Amino acid sequence: MEAPTFQRHDHRVEGDRPPTDTQLVHAQPAGAALSIASGTLFSRDTIDPTDYAARTRDVLSKVPLIDGHNDLPYLIRNELKYQIYSDRFTFDTGLLSQTDRKKLREGLVGGQFWSVYIHCPDPSEKLELDDPTASPNSVQWVVRDTLEQIDITKRFVAEYPETFQYCDNSTCAREAFHNGKIGSYIGIEGGHQVGNSLAALRMFYELGARYITTTHNCDNVFATAASTVAAGGEDAGLTPFGREYVAEMNRLGMMIDLSHVSHQTMRDILDVTKAPIIFSHSGAHGVSKSLRFAPDDVLRRTAENGGIIMITFVIRFLRPDDPSAATIHDVVDHIWHVAQVAGWDHVGVGSDFDGTPATPVGLEDVSKYPRLVELLMERGATDEQIRKFAGENILRVWKEVEDVATRLQNKGKKPNEAYWDGRKWVRDEINMPRMFRDSIGRRVPSFSGKP
Numbered sequence: 001m002e003a004p005t006f007q008r009h010d011h012r013v014e015g016d017r018p019p020t021d022t023q024l025v026h027a028q029p030a031g032a033a034l035s036i037a038s039g040t041l042f043s044r045d046t047i048d049p050t051d052y053a054a055r056t057r058d059v060l061s062k063v064p065l066i067d068g069h070n071d072l073p074y075l076i077r078n079e080l081k082y083q084i085y086s087d088r089f090t091f092d093t094g095l096l097s098q099t100d101r102k103k104l105r106e107g108l109v110g111g112q113f114w115s116v117y118i119h120c121p122d123p124s125e126k127l128e129l130d131d132p133t134a135s136p137n138s139v140q141w142v143v144r145d146t147l148e149q150i151d152i153t154k155r156f157v158a159e160y161p162e163t164f165q166y167c168d169n170s171t172c173a174r175e176a177f178h179n180g181k182i183g184s185y186i187g188i189e190g191g192h193q194v195g196n197s198l199a200a201l202r203m204f205y206e207l208g209a210r211y212i213t214t215t216h217n218c219d220n221v222f223a224t225a226a227s228t229v230a231a232g233g234e235d236a237g238l239t240p241f242g243r244e245y246v247a248e249m250n251r252l253g254m255m256i257d258l259s260h261v262s263h264q265t266m267r268d269i270l271d272v273t274k275a276p277i278i279f280s281h282s283g284a285h286g287v288s289k290s291l292r293f294a295p296d297d298v299l300r301r302t303a304e305n306g307g308i309i310m311i312t313f314v315i316r317f318l319r320p321d322d323p324s325a326a327t328i329h330d331v332v333d334h335i336w337h338v339a340q341v342a343g344w345d346h347v348g349v350g351s352d353f354d355g356t357p358a359t360p361v362g363l364e365d366v367s368k369y370p371r372l373v374e375l376l377m378e379r380g381a382t383d384e385q386i387r388k389f390a391g392e393n394i395l396r397v398w399k400e401v402e403d404v405a406t407r408l409q410n411k412g413k414k415p416n417e418a419y420w421d422g423r424k425w426v427r428d429e430i431n432m433p434r435m436f437r438d439s440i441g442r443r444v445p446s447f448s449g450k451p
C-alpha cells in the first residue's frame with residue numbers, strides 16, 4: 001500500500017477484455033497434471049529459445065509465480081465493509097480493481113502474499129496508540145482492524161476454493177501450486193499494527209501472518225521509516241525495542257520485511273537478524289533515488305544474508321522524476337539491477353497491486369506478469385534464473401526462516417517477554433489479591449492512579 005499522492009488516467013485500454021472461459025482454462029497455472037504434460041509436450045528441446053511466450057508458460061507451469069504484496073483486502077474493507085457475500089463482490093466475473101479471479105488466472109499467478117494493511121496513526125494521535133482511555137474510534141483500534149483484515153483474507157480465500165488454497169508455511173505453498181491453486185498467504189503491512197506488543201505479534205503469528213513490514217509510512221516503536229527521512233527527519237534506524245522485535249520474529253519464524261524502512265533500519269536489521277530478510281515490495285536505489293528503495297550496499301548484504309528483494313510496480317518510486325512515464329521496462333531495469341548486484345538468487349516480484357492508484361504502462365493488473373517474464377527473457381535471463389525470480393527464491397527464504405525458528409526453539413529459546421518502555425499499564429479499581437508481599441508500589445496502577 002502506498003499513499004495515493006499521484007493520480008493519472010487509467011491505462012486499461014483496448015484489448016483488455018475479460019478472457020473467455022476457454023482462454024482461462026488454457027491460462028491456468030500448471031498443477032501436477034500439466035507439469036507432467038509440459039515435461040513431454042513442451043520440453044526445452046522443443047521450445048524455440050526466442051519464443052519467450054512459450055518459454056514463460058513452460059517455466060510458470062513448473063514453478064509458482066509468487067507475488068510478495070497485494071492490497072485487495074484493504075479494498076474489500078473500503079468499499080464493502082467486508083461484506084463479500086453481497087452481489088456487489090463479483091470477484092469471479094470481474095472487478096474494476098487490479099485484481100480479480102480472471103486476471104489472476106490470465107497472469108499465471110501461483111502464489112500471493114495478501115497484505116493486511118491498516119493505515120498509520122495520524123501524528124497528532126500517536127500518543128493514543130497506547131492509551132486505553134482513548135476514544136473508541138481512535139487509532140488504538142489498529143489491532144482490531146488488523147484482525148478484521150486477517151478475517152476477511154481468510155474468508156475470501158475460503159470462498160473460492162477452486163481458485164485459492166490458504167497456506168501458512170512454505171511446504172503448503174508448494175503443495176497449493178501442485179494442486180493447481182493460487183497459494184494464499186498473509187503479510188502485515190506495518191509494525192504499528194501489532195500495537196507495540198510482542199505478545200500481540202505472537203498472536204498474529206498464530207493467526208497465520210507470515211511477514212511484517214517493519215514500518216509503514218510512519219516511525220513506530222521498532223524502527224525509523226523511509227518516509228521520515230524523505231521528509232527531512234533523522235534516520236535513527238532500529239530502536240532497542242526493535243532489536244527485541246527482530247529476535248522474536250526470528251524465534252517465531254516470521255519473515256522480517258524491510259520495504260518502507262529507512263536505509264539505516266535496513267542496515268541495523270541486517271546486523272542483528274539470524275534469518276534471511278525480505279523486501280516484499282521494494283526496488284533498487286541505484287536505479288531510482290527513492291529512499292524507499294535499497295541501496296547497493298544493502299543489496300549486497302541481502303545476498304550475504306540469503307534474503308530477497310521483490311520489485312514493486314509503484315510508479316512514483318520507479319520514476320520519481322516523472323511517474324506517469326513509468327513502464328514495464330522500468331520494472332525490468334530494477335529486477336536486472338538487483339540480479340546484477342545481489343544475484344539471481346535474491347530477486348523476486350512484489351507488485352503492490354491494489355495498493356497503488358496507478359501502475360506502469362504494460363503492468364496494468366495481475367494479468368500482466370507473463371509479459372514481465374518475457375521481457376526478462378528477451379534481455380537474456382535463462383529459464384533457471386526465471387525459476388528463481390518467479391518463486392524458488394521466496395520459497396527458499398521462507399523455508400530458511402522456518403528452519404531458523406525451529407533451531408532457536410529447539411535450543412530452548414522462550415517467547416520474548418520484553419515490553420515497550422512507553423507502555424501505559426492500568427488495571428481496574430477492584431482490590432485484587434497479591435502474589436507478593438512487596439508488590440504495593442510496583443503494581444500496575446489503577447485508573448484512579450493508585451498503585
Ligand SMILES: [Zn+2]
Binds near residue numbers: 001002189259352355
Ligand atoms: Zn507499501
